[in-house]
Amino acid sequence: MNDAQALKTTPLFEEHVALGAAFTDFGGWNMPVRYTSDLAEHAAVREAAGIFDISHMAEFFFEGPGAAAFLDHALVGVASEINLGRAKYSLIVNEQGGIIDDLIVYRFTDERFLIIANAGNHQAVWVALNERAAGFDVKLDDATSRYALIAVQGPRAVEVLKTLTTAPLDDLKYYSIFEGEFNGVHAFFARTGYTGEDGFELLVKNADAVATWRAILEAGSSVGLIPAGYACRDTLRLEAGMPLYGNELGLHTTPFDAGFARVVRIDHDFVGSSALANKAGDTPDRKLVALVGEGRRAARAHYELFESEAAEQPIGEITTGALSPTLGYPIAMAYVDSVHSDLGTTVWADVRGSRQPMQISSLPFYKRAK
Amino acid sequence: MINREGLFYTKEHEWLAIDGDVATVGITEYAAEKLGDVVYVDLPKVGTQTTYMKICGEIESTKSVGELYAPVDGEVVAVNETVASNPELINHDAFGAGWLIKIRFTELPTLLSHDEYAALTNEG
Numbered sequence: 109m110n111d112a113q114a115l116k117t118t119p120l121f122e123e124h125v126a127l128g129a130a131f132t133d134f135g136g137w138n139m140p141v142r143y144t145s146d147l148a149e150h151a152a153v154r155e156a157a158g159i160f161d162i163s164h165m166a167e168f169f170f171e172g173p174g175a176a177a178f179l180d181h182a183l184v185g186v187a188s189e190i191n192l193g194r195a196k197y198s199l200i201v202n203e204q205g206g207i208i209d210d211l212i213v214y215r216f217t218d219e220r221f222l223i224i225a226n227a228g229n230h231q232a233v234w235v236a237l238n239e240r241a242a243g244f245d246v247k248l249d250d251a252t253s254r255y256a257l258i259a260v261q262g263p264r265a266v267e268v269l270k271t272l273t274t275a276p277l278d279d280l281k282y283y284s285i286f287e288g289e290f291n292g293v294h295a296f297f298a299r300t301g302y303t304g305e306d307g308f309e310l311l312v313k314n315a316d317a318v319a320t321w322r323a324i325l326e327a328g329s330s331v332g333l334i335p336a337g338y339a340c341r342d343t344l345r346l347e348a349g350m351p352l353y354g355n356e357l358g359l360h361t362t363p364f365d366a367g368f369a370r371v372v373r374i375d376h377d378f379v380g381s382s383a384l385a386n387k388a389g390d391t392p393d394r395k396l397v398a399l400v401g402e403g404r405r406a407a408r409a410h411y412e413l414f415e416s417e418a419a420e421q422p423i424g425e426i427t428t429g430a431l432s433p434t435l436g437y438p439i440a441m442a443y444v445d446s447v448h449s450d451l452g453t454t455v456w457a458d459v460r461g462s463r464q465p466m467q468i469s470s471l472p473f474y475k476r477a478k
Numbered sequence: 479m480i481n482r483e484g485l486f487y488t489k490e491h492e493w494l495a496i497d498g499d500v501a502t503v504g505i506t507e508y509a510a511e512k513l514g515d516v517v518y519v520d521l522p523k524v525g526t527q528t529t530y531m532k533i534c535g536e537i538e539s540t541k542s543v544g545e546l547y548a549p550v551d552g553e554v555v556a557v558n559e560t561v562a563s564n565p566e567l568i569n570h571d572a573f574g575a576g577w578l579i580k581i582r583f584t585e586l587p588t589l590l591s592h593d594e595y596a597a598l599t600n601e602g
Binding site for chain 1: 511512514515517518520536538539540541543566569
């Protein structure tokens with residue numbers, strides 16, 4: 109495994125090795141792809157809970173009287189309108205309106221924010237934010253290398269975490285953040301996730317990562333909490349209809365292509381706002397859609413889509429596809445030409461030479477019971 | 479319990495158990511682990527002619543698609559129908575209940591021994 113030596117590792121790497129994980133390169137990081145079984149880990153998150161090491165993700169803190177105004181300028185949403193202690197999904201786009209990354213903005217106080225961004229876009233986001241900070245009274249802090257991020261997701265996640273903290277977890281709404289103590293150490297509790305389940309993402313200092321990870325595993329073992337890897341993280345987020353940068357999102361997709369008009373506040377000034385304002389009223393050439401198939405053969409990323417079984421000209425392409433572990437049939441996200449994107453339309457996926465019908469459906473494929 | 483040391487192997491991570499002129503073919507535990515949980519297999523029908531190192535089936539996991547390369551020239555004489563309906567057998571018992579097809583071959587090509595295959599998969 110000579111290549112692996114060039115990859116970055118998180119403070120929890122040795123824990124994954126000890127747990128027998130198989131590893132994969134994820135955005136330049138050597139991350140656990142699975143510990144035992146993708147399907148068992150997927151099911152544990154849907155039925156009990158799973159614990160994920162997501163320490164490769166980028167964490168940026170912003171502080172200062174100009175922090176809110178700076179984020180308003182830098183992102184497509186209006187950070188200054190986020191209530192204290194709450195969070196919002198947002199995008200950072202370039203001058204042409206192309207997506208640099210999708211991210212979550214958390215607000216602690218009037219003047220203090222946190223952004224969690226994708227590992228693969230760490231540098232691009234950091235560079236763009238620093239450029240955009242010119243003229244604002246704000247201090248930017250890239251905390252990625254000092255912190256570990258641990259996601260605990262699933263219907264039993266909160267109950268497990270409550271055994272290790274006195275923080276008022278029940279009172280924290282979805283998309284909120286709280287700073288407190290967890291298992292004797294300082295932690296940020298973000299009630300967000302990438303699985304479609306309830307749960308938290310815990311930000312702790314590197315030195316506290318192993319003890320935190322072990323404490324959660326031990327506290328959760330009696331309810332079926334298990335470590336979960338990136339293979340199941342991908343099928344979980346697909347079922348939940350959540351995009352992955354590089355698949356559904358990229359520099360050549362706009363928020364409108366990806367169905368994110370609702371996160372763009374075109375009524376405010378931000379980098380990329382004039383390009384996006386020009387497109388705001390138009391139907392995009394292509395749209396991100398949900399597809400549902402039959403049988404057990406999945407149409408996967410980059411497979412082409414056609415209007416009929418015999419048509420020669422593709423009308424779209426799958427961005428992510430899998431046999432849904434929860435639902436038992438093939439599901440996919442895809443870009444298709446807007447004229448073919450109506451709900452209920454049947455399109456044909458070319459699955460390695462044979463055409464399979466799939467129906468345009470709506471996202472998410474899976475929604476947890478409240 | 480099959481004796482893995484007595485099997486032949488291919489670079490494409492298939493194993494072969496030879497009995498007379500019939501080879502029982504499966505994928506190795508190493509390959510099954512790399513694939514992850516197998517959720518679908520597409521195997522050739524009985525009577526299909528196979529050509530050495532031509533694709534004759536597919537093994538899909540949640541994450542990816544693995545191809546089954548015919549390890550010998552010959553004709554498919556049996557297909558494991560149980561594994562078609564229970565593809566997880568490939569993960570649970572790759573060298574046993576997870577066998578895939580039996581091929582009646584005309585001639586054996588050069589195959590890898592257990593030690594040669596072990597050396598191949600240890601280099602990473």
